Structure formats: structure tokens, C-alpha cells
Amino acid sequence: MITPTDLLRDLPTRIVPRRVLSYGRVGSTMDIARQELQTATAESLPLLVLAEEQTTGRGRMGRQWVAPPESALMFSLAMRPRWLAPADAGVLVWLMGVALCEALQGMYGLEPRLKWPNDVLLDEHKLAGILPEASSSQHHIEWAIIGCGINISASPPPDGLRYPAIHLTEQTGGEVDRRALLRALLVRLDDWYTRLESDTATTRANLFDAWRGLLVTIGQRVQVETTSGMLAGLAEDVEPSGALRLRSDNGDLHTISSGDVFG
Amino acid sequence: MNDEPTPQTNEAASDTFGLAEVRELLHLLEESDVNEILIERNGTKLHIKRGLIAAPAVSSYLPQMLPAAQHYHVPQPEPVVGPTPAAVTTPSLAPMTHAELGEYEHGHALKAPMVGTFYSTPSPKDPPYVQEGDEIYAGDTVCIIEAMKIMNEIESDVDGRIKRILVKDGQPIEYGQALMIIEPL
Numbered sequence: 001m002i003t004p005t006d007l008l009r010d011l012p013t014r015i016v017p018r019r020v021l022s023y024g025r026v027g028s029t030m031d032i033a034r035q036e037l038q039t040a041t042a043e044s045l046p047l048l049v050l051a052e053e054q055t056t057g058r059g060r061m062g063r064q065w066v067a068p069p070e071s072a073l074m075f076s077l078a079m080r081p082r083w084l085a086p087a088d089a090g091v092l093v094w095l096m097g098v099a100l101c102e103a104l105q106g107m108y109g110l111e112p113r114l115k116w117p118n119d120v121l122l123d124e125h126k127l128a129g130i131l132p133e134a135s136s137s138q139h140h141i142e143w144a145i146i147g148c149g150i151n152i153s154a155s156p157p158p159d160g161l162r163y164p165a166i167h168l169t170e171q172t173g174g175e176v177d178r179r180a181l182l183r184a185l186l187v188r189l190d191d192w193y194t195r196l197e198s199d200t201a202t203t204r205a206n207l208f209d210a211w212r213g214l215l216v217t218i219g220q221r222v223q224v225e226t227t228s229g230m231l232a233g234l235a236e237d238v239e240p241s242g243a244l245r246l247r248s249d250n251g252d253l254h255t256i257s258s259g260d261v262f263g
Numbered sequence: 264m265n266d267e268p269t270p271q272t273n274e275a276a277s278d279t280f281g282l283a284e285v286r287e288l289l290h291l292l293e294e295s296d297v298n299e300i301l302i303e304r305n306g307t308k309l310h311i312k313r314g315l316i317a318a319p320a321v322s323s324y325l326p327q328m329l330p331a332a333q334h335y336h337v338p339q340p341e342p343v344v345g346p347t348p349a350a351v352t353t354p355s356l357a358p359m360t361h362a363e364l365g366e367y368e369h370g371h372a373l374k375a376p377m378v379g380t381f382y383s384t385p386s387p388k389d390p391p392y393v394q395e396g397d398e399i400y401a402g403d404t405v406c407i408i409e410a411m412k413i414m415n416e417i418e419s420d421v422d423g424r425i426k427r428i429l430v431k432d433g434q435p436i437e438y439g440q441a442l443m444i445i446e447p448l
Contacts, residue, residue: 086376087438090411117411132413135404138376138420144413227380227433241378242411257410258380258435 001052001070002179011183013190017048017077025069027056030133033078033145046079046193048186071154071167073178076147077189083200086136089144090242091204093118094211095196096130096146099188101214107184108172113216115163116235116244116261120150121216124263125166127151152176162260212238217261222246226259235261371421372441379410381430381442397425398448406442423447 004020019040026032029049036047053069067074077096084091100120101112104127113121120128131147151167153176158164168176195203212218217235224231224246233248243257375381383391383406393405404416405425423445430442 086408086415086417087378087410089377089413089415093411093413130412132411133416134413135416135418136376137402137418138374141415142418226435228435243378257378258412 002050002182006179007048007050007182007186011186013186014194015046016186016190016193017046019044020048020050022050023052025053025055026051028054029074029076030131030145030147031056033076033147034133037078037080037143037145040078042080046077048075048077050075050182067149067151067156068154070178072152073150073182074148075182076145078143078145079193080141080143081197082140082142083197084141084144085139086134086141087241088204089132089134089136089141090117091196091207092134092144092146093130093132094207094242095189095192096132096148098207098210098214099192100128100130100148100150100185102188103181103184104168106188107181108168110171112214114211114214115263116215116217116238117242119163122166122168122171124216125155125164127166127168150181152178152181163262208240208242211242217244217263220263223262224256224259225262226256231256231259370426370444370446371423373405373417373419373421373443373445375408375436375438375440375442376417377408377410377415378438379408379415379436381432381434381436382407382409382414383428383432393425393428393443395425395428399423399425399445408436417442419445421445421447 001024002022004022007020007022021032021036023029023032029051033047033049036049037045040047051074054067054074081092094117097114097118097120101114104110104112104120104122110122112127115121115126118130118132119126120130128148128150131149132144133147134144135142151165153167153169155165155167155170168181192203192207196207215238218237220235221233222235224244231246231248231254233246233254236245236247236253238244239255241257243255244259244261246254246256248254383393385392385407392407393399393403399405399419400422401419403419405419406417408415408417424447426444426446428443430436430440436442
């Protein structure tokens with residue numbers, strides 16, 4: 001089990017995280033993070049909530065997310081980024097995706113890519129999922145929680161999966177030090193987050209470039225499932241907002257801000 | 264929705280502005296570039312304003328008038344499931360009906376602070392955050408707007424009662440689009 005003391009010992013970060021809660025078995029780190037945010041002081045945020053096992057772990061739209069104990073890295077990062085406008089909430093998705101790719105590159109020399117907008121892929125299989133939640137007033141984000149689950153030594157069986165999965169040890173060929181990977185990820189998160197807070201416009205642009213550069217989706221023929229139906233076509237690029245620009249088979253150009261992409 | 268808008272005025276209707284007169288004014292408005300008419304006669308006001316921005320929960324949608332680049336953020340009467348969707352549409356630029364106009368003028372329009380998809384519930388199996396008739400307070404969560412996979416819970420900026428919810432579950436919405444009308448308690 002990764003303890004807060006082990007995790008934070010000599011961790012060279014400035015503010016991510018300011019506090020760590022580590023559990024063996026919990027319902028969901030997202031739920032705990034949300035509960036903690038209700039009373040958390042500014043000095044205790046960002047807060048990292050870790051768990052070795054989740055009994056009610058969830059993905060997007062209430063989908064279940066389960067993993068055997070200690071076979072994954074599961075955590076939620078809670079913050080109050082009131083300096084971000086509601087329309088910029090997607091920047092937090094880029095933040096986690098880019099930071100994780102950088103950590104994997106730095107530690108293992110891997111070349112992870114991102115499937116628009118928030119799935120981390122290795123060798124065209126899903127290694128990690130990012131589940132962001134936020135609350136916004138009309139003018140700014142009140143709070144945000146970025147949940148993340150990384151398959152370390154096991155991945156879900158292909159039955160019923162919406163996208164084929166992979167785990168990290170399949171690529172590294174040996175045991176993975178989860179604590180070391182998490183520390184590397186926190187360093188990258190801290191770097192981006194502190195810059196984003198102090199110079200939002202510039203860092204947003206830099207983060208967008210980094211995120212866009214990692215998107216394997218651009219240039220691919222894809223199908224996108226939206227609430228209004230399925231679209232098929234060429235993913236030409238992303239808009240500055242992060243929305244996917246899709247040229248459908250009949251030549252129409254669509255700008256998609258919400259949807260599930262299938263290659 | 265009623266194609267024959269019911270006239271509403273800022274004050275109680277009177278004989279001064281009969282139905283025929285209002286119809287005529289509406290007709291003139293539709294045929295002109297004028298966006299707003301305010302007439303005051305014998306102490307009675309008639310205020311007609313064209314809905315310029317994404318019209319709320321209208322039941323008819325005009326085909327996309329703009330070329331090529333289309334925002335896939337628009338309501339369709341029925342969900343389309345298939346290899347490719349029907350023509351993507353945008354909210355009608357037609358004027359709001361007077362019934363809608365009246366509600367705007369007698370309540371607070373809670374607007375979308377971002378582009379995305381509207382959800383009325385935390386997840387498909389949960390009950391809606393709010394329903395028409397509910398009393399709410401500033402800071403209460405009233406819906407979710409999703410974009411870039413981030414589920415963004417939107418707070419009300421005022422106290423009041425939900426008079427109308429103008430958008431449907433799963434509906435793509437634009438920045439600034441009115442989501443709900445909240446009347447003061």
C-alpha cells in the first residue's frame with residue numbers, strides 16, 4: 001500500500017498535492033474527494049485521494065470501473081481552480097492526460113498517446129482512463145476533481161469493453177513501482193498546475209499544444225458516438241477549445257465537444 | 264408549441280392592444296430587420312422583442328443555414344442512431360413566441376456558461392437535479408454540462424423557483440443559451 005508518508009518523502013513538488021489520503025479499500029476515491037472538498041481549506045488543496053481497491057469505482061456516465069487490489073493506480077485529485085472559466089474545464093483533462101504521458105515517457109521510455117479527448121493509450125490499447133468532474137458558477141469553476149485509473153499489472157478482460165485495454169507491465173516487461181510512477185506523475189502535474197495558476201493564458205496554450213501533439217485521433221478515420229447519434233468520418237484536427245473537428249463522409253464539417261471516439 | 268403566439272405585454276392586456284393589432288405588429292416584425300418594438304399608449308405598453316440568440320426549447324428547427332463548419336451542439340427532435348446522423352441543425356433563428364418572451368421578462372434566464380451537452384441528472388439512473396416548480400437557492404446544482412468528458416455541474420446564480428426548463432436531456436447546447444427560467448419567490 002502506498003502511504004502518504006512514503007509518497008511525500010522528498011517529493012520535489014510545490015503544491016501538488018498539499019494533502020494525501022490513502023485507503024486500502026473504499027467505495028470510490030471520487031466520492032471521498034467530493035466529500036472532503038466541502039470542508040477543505042485552501043491550504044489543504046490540491047488533495048490527493050488514493051485507494052488500492054474501489055468497491056464502487058466508476059467511469060463516465062456511472063459506468064463501473066473495477067480492478068483487483070494493487071493491480072492499478074487509482075486516485076482522484078481535488079482542487080478549486082477558481083481562476084479557470086467554466087468553458088476552460090477541459091484544460092484539466094489535458095492536464096492529467098499530458099502529465100501522465102510525460103511521466104510514462106520519462107520513467108519507461110514509452111510512447112503513450114491520447115485518444116480524444118482523455119484516454120491514455122499504449123500500443124493502441126487503453127492503459128488509463130481519466131474521469132473529470134467539476135462544479136461551476138456562471139463565471140468560474142468552483143471545484144474540480146480529476147479521477148484517474150491506470151492499469152498496472154492487470155487490465156479488464158475484453159468482454160464487454162468499449163475499447164481494448166492493456167496494462168503497463170505488458171509493455172515494461174517487468175514489475176512496475178507504482179509509488180515511483182505516481183511520484184513522477186505528481187511532479188509533472190505540479191509543474192503544469194503551478195504554471196497554469198500563475199499564467200493561465202500562456203500555459204493553457206502550451207498545454208493545448210502538448211495535448212494536441214499527443215492525440216493519436218488526429219488524421220484517423222473514426223466513428224464518434226454522440227447523444228444525437230453516430231458520426232463517421234476523418235478526424236481532421238481539434239479546435240482551440242479542444243473540440244474535435246470531424247469531416248463526415250458526406251463532406252460536412254462537424255465540431256464535436258462531447259462524444260466517444262472509436263477508431 | 265403553439266404556432267400562434269399568445270401576446271403578452273409588460274402590463275396587463277387591455278383593449279388598447281387587441282389581438283388583431285398585435286398580430287399585425289408581429290407580422291411586420293417578421294418581415295423587417297427590426298429586432299424590438301416598444302409602444303406605449305394611454306399608459307399601456309406593448310413590448311415585442313425578437314429572440315436573437317439560440318432560442319430555447321423550440322419545437323421546430325430550421326435547417327442549418329451556414330455553410331460547412333457546423334457545431335454539433337444542437338437539439339434534434341428525435342435522437343438519430345445509425346452510421347451517420349441526419350442533417351445537423353442549429354436552433355432556429357425564428358423569434359421566440361410571445362409566451363416564451365413573457366417568461367423571459369418575468370423571470371431570470373439561467374444561461375449556459377459553456378458549450379456542451381446538457382444532462383438533467385448526475386447519471387442515467389439518478390433523478391433530475393431539479394424539476395419545474397422546484398424552489399432553488401443560489402449555489403444549488405441545477406444540471407450538468409459535459410464537454411471534453413468533464414461533467415460540469417452548473418450552479419444556479421439566483422434564488423427562486425424553476426418556472427421552465429428549456430432544454431432536454433442529452434441536448435447539445437451553445438455558450439450563453441438559456442437553460443431554465445427561474446422566477447423570484
